[in-house]
Amino acid sequence: MAKLVGISGSLRQGSYNSALLRNAAGLMPEGSELVVDTIRGIPLYDGDVETAEGIPERVAALKEAIAAADGLLLVTPEYNNSIPGVFKNAIDWLSRPPADIKRVFGDKPVALIGASPGGFGTILSQNAWLPVLRTLGADLWSGGRLMVSRAQTVFNQDGTLADQKIEEQLKTYLEGFVAHVRAARP
Numbered sequence: 001m002a003k004l005v006g007i008s009g010s011l012r013q014g015s016y017n018s019a020l021l022r023n024a025a026g027l028m029p030e031g032s033e034l035v036v037d038t039i040r041g042i043p044l045y046d047g048d049v050e051t052a053e054g055i056p057e058r059v060a061a062l063k064e065a066i067a068a069a070d071g072l073l074l075v076t077p078e079y080n081n082s083i084p085g086v087f088k089n090a091i092d093w094l095s096r097p098p099a100d101i102k103r104v105f106g107d108k109p110v111a112l113i114g115a116s117p118g119g120f121g122t123i124l125s126q127n128a129w130l131p132v133l134r135t136l137g138a139d140l141w142s143g144g145r146l147m148v149s150r151a152q153t154v155f156n157q158d159g160t161l162a163d164q165k166i167e168e169q170l171k172t173y174l175e176g177f178v179a180h181v182r183a184a185r186p
């Protein structure tokens with residue numbers, strides 16, 4: 001059983017990216033599972049807090065969930081043509097202390113998708129993640145791409161997918177990523 005963890009980079013209740021993640025969890029190939037986790041509760045990174053109190057409980061819990069998973073799915077919004085601060089902040093906390101990076105992210109299969117109401121579907125945000133993932137030593141899967149544009153037309157009010165074509169693309173994307181995870185971690 002390939003076990004993946006997924007996190008959305010949006011805290012918004014009606015988030016398209018969180019909806020995309022929930023849909024992904026429901027479209028996983030047989031013999032695989034996607035557990036939806038969250039960046040909610042992760043404080044702003046503060047080196048003084050880290051020195052005085054160590055790693056916050058919520059950060060430590062998410063670190064362990066990622067370390068235990070066979071793969072990680074990041075579902076990223078795009079803010080000002082880059083990574084939203086709350087999402088980057090979460091990853092920054094998750095990369096502490098540096099001695100733990102290899103255990104949590106090293107050679108970890110990571111896939112990257114995103115949704116935006118705009119016409120480019122988070123392409124620049126996805127690009128902005130590349131140096132971050134390289135720095136963490138993650139194994140970015142680049143065998144497929146999924147950029148959901150015009151997101152307001154893609155989801156129903158309840159967050160389910162209204163667009164059959166996107167659903168097919170998401171399914172195909174997940175099949176490719178899970179095949180990669182299985183090959184990387186037989």
Ligand SMILES: Cc1cc2nc3c(=O)[nH]c(=O)nc-3n(C[C@H](O)[C@H](O)[C@H](O)COP(=O)(O)O)c2cc1C
Pocket residue numbers: 010011012014015016017018077078079080081082115116117118119120121122
């Ligand atoms: C500060 C800010 C900057 C944004 N910049 C971009 C952008 O550069 N490109 C884009 O496609 N959408 C941009 N948006 C619109 C977001 O894609 C949109 O709010 C989207 O719904 C956020 O993702 P979510 O639905 O998962 O919360 C921006 C939104 C905010 C709040």
